[in-house]
Amino acid sequence: MKDIWDKILPLLPFFALFQSDRKNDDKDKEVQEPLKVAAEQALKKHLVTLNKIKNEVEKEVEELANLTIDKLKEMNKEVAQQLKTNFLSELKWADLFKPTITSDNIPMNKRGSGVRRLLLINFFRAEAERKRNEKNIPNVIYAIEEPETSQHPDWQKKLMDALKDLSENGTAQIITTTHSPSLASLVDVEDIRFIYRDGTENKIEIGSNDNLETIANTLGVFPSLKKNIDNVEVFLCVEGPTDIAFFNNISPLFGIDLINDNRIVAVSLLGGTLGQWVTNNYLKKLNKLEVHIYDRDTDNKYQEFVDVVNNRGQNHFATLTQKREIENYFHENIVIPSFNANDKYSITLTIDDTSNISELVAKARHIVRNPHQSWETQGNRYKKNV
Numbered sequence: 390m391k392d393i394w395d396k397i398l399p400l401l402p403f404f405a406l407f408q409s410d411r412k413n414d415d416k417d418k419e420v421q422e423p424l425k426v427a428a429e430q431a432l433k434k435h436l437v438t439l440n441k442i443k444n445e446v447e448k449e450v451e452e453l454a455n456l457t458i459d460k461l462k463e464m465n466k467e468v469a470q471q472l473k474t475n476f477l478s479e480l481k482w483a484d485l486f487k488p489t490i491t492s493d494n495i496p497m498n499k500r501g502s503g504v505r506r507l508l509l510i511n512f513f514r515a516e517a518e519r520k521r522n523e524k525n526i527p528n529v530i531y532a533i534e535e536p537e538t539s540q541h542p543d544w545q546k547k548l549m550d551a552l553k554d555l556s557e558n559g560t561a562q563i564i565t566t567t568h569s570p571s572l573a574s575l576v577d578v579e580d581i582r583f584i585y586r587d588g589t590e591n592k593i594e595i596g597s598n599d600n601l602e603t604i605a606n607t608l609g610v611f612p613s614l615k616k617n618i619d620n621v622e623v624f625l626c627v628e629g630p631t632d633i634a635f636f637n638n639i640s641p642l643f644g645i646d647l648i649n650d651n652r653i654v655a656v657s658l659l660g661g662t663l664g665q666w667v668t669n670n671y672l673k674k675l676n677k678l679e680v681h682i683y684d685r686d687t688d689n690k691y692q693e694f695v696d697v698v699n700n701r702g703q704n705h706f707a708t709l710t711q712k713r714e715i716e717n718y719f720h721e722n723i724v725i726p727s728f729n730a731n732d733k734y735s736i737t738l739t740i741d742d743t744s745n746i747s748e749l750v751a752k753a754r755h756i757v758r759n760p761h762q763s764w765e766t767q768g769n770r771y772k773k774n775v
Contacts, residue, residue: 399524399525399526400527401526402526402527402528402529402530402562403517403520403521403524403526403528403529403530404529404530404532405514405517405520405529405530405531405532406532406534407510407531407532407533407534408534425483425486428483428486429483432482432483432486439480439482443480447476450474450476451474454474455474458472458473507544507548510533510536510548514531514555517529517531527560528560528561528562529560529561529562530561530562530563530564531552531555531561531562531563531564532564532565533552533563533564533565533566534565534566535565535566535567535568535569536548536549536552536565536567536572537567537569537572537659538659545569545572545575546575549572549575549576550575552565553575553576568629568630568657568659569659573604578596578597578598578601579595579596579597580596581595581596581604582594582595582596583595583596583600583603583604618675620651620652621651621652621653621654621675621677622652622653622677622678623652623653623654623677623678623679623680624653624654624655624656624672624675624677624678624679624680625647625653625654625655625656625680625682626656626658626666626672626679626680626681626682627655627656627657627658627681627682627683628657628658628659628663628683628684629657629658629659630657631715632657632682632715633655633657635715635718636655637655639718656672663683663691663694664694667681667694667697667698668694668697670701678703678704678705679698679705679706679707680705680706680707681694681695681698681705681706681707681708682707682708682709682710683695683707683708683709683710684709684710684713684714684715685709685710685711685712685713685714686713686714687713687743689709691709692709694707695707695708695709711742712742712743713742713743713744713745714745714746716746716747717740717741717742717744717746719740719746720740735757736750736753736754736757737753738750738753752764
């Protein structure tokens with residue numbers, strides 16, 4: 390089997406994954422490894438010259454050391470005879486080169502998150518291409534999670550155009566994941582893969598005119614696609630698609646039909662790009678009233694953007710939820726039966742204003758399904774899956 394696998398392996402494409410959950414600074418291996426390799430290759434070309442410099446430096450140092458030993462002999466000949474000069478047989482020249490990338494004398498890790506991430510994506514591509522050539526592999530698959538994260542809308546389009554061009558050169562396939570309808574709209578319908586859960590079964594559908602409406606609705610932006618901008622009076626700006634679904638469900642309690650009311654458009658700003666939307670005021674040109682509602686979380690990380698909106702002086706309104714997150718407004722009598730029906734496991738939990746719902750549910754499921762594995766060692770994996 391190993392012999393067969395060794396023959397198949399060179400024919401398979403090289404797979405490279407660029408994750409969305411990352412620090413994005415110029416110390417990442419996608420930056421350092423290509424630069425390190427480039428430095429090592431350059432050093433090999435100049436190895437003769439470097440060794441000559443090494444020998445000259447060692448010669449001068451040894452002269453001074455020997456002079457010192459000779460002087461020591463005048464005081465203590467026995468000790469002096471035990472001394473000699475030693476040098477490393479090889480110097481690690483590459484360790485001297487730890488480059489960083491700067492712009493206008495500003496280190497890259499001090500630049501905005503959008504610039505850092507865009508740079509990292511292209512270093513990631515460069516490293517994948519280098520490894521592909523090094524191993525003589527014919528093709529590469531680039532998997533990029535949420536390429537829109539922290540990117541200005543103009544740069545989102547340029548990035549997607551570049552990725553599409555790359556996919557058409559015959560050596561690369563591009564797979565991206567996104568919750569952004571604007572990003573999904575930049576590719577042909579038949580190139581979309583709609584992935585969703587039907588009960589306990591994961592399903593994948595190829596994009597078509599038949600399911601495009603369903604896809605848009607799932608992303609939480611379908612109402613805005615149906616409404617004439619001239620009739621819109623207010624934008625409801627929230628973090629993500631699940632928040633839009635929440636407000637769609639509760640709006641009838643206040644005499645509002647959020648889905649069909651042509652005066653209101655719900656907009657998903659997405660956590661990673663929320664700051665960009667607020668800071669750059671992308672909705673300003675539409676000259677409509679804005680209402681922003683974000684999760685409070687435990688660190689009030691969106692408070693600064695709430696302040697920006699409220700300080701515009703144009704009757705815009707922004708606030709953080711009083712509870713930790715939108716999910717805390719669901720009573721446990723709703724949450725628990727929902728999970729029990731899907732899992733066919735019985736879990737119990739108590740939700741209060743400070744609860745982390747996803748972690749509570751993940752822990753409860755883990756205890757029932759894997760009672761012999763500690764939550765401390767397995768917890769992060771389960772939280773991610775939930």
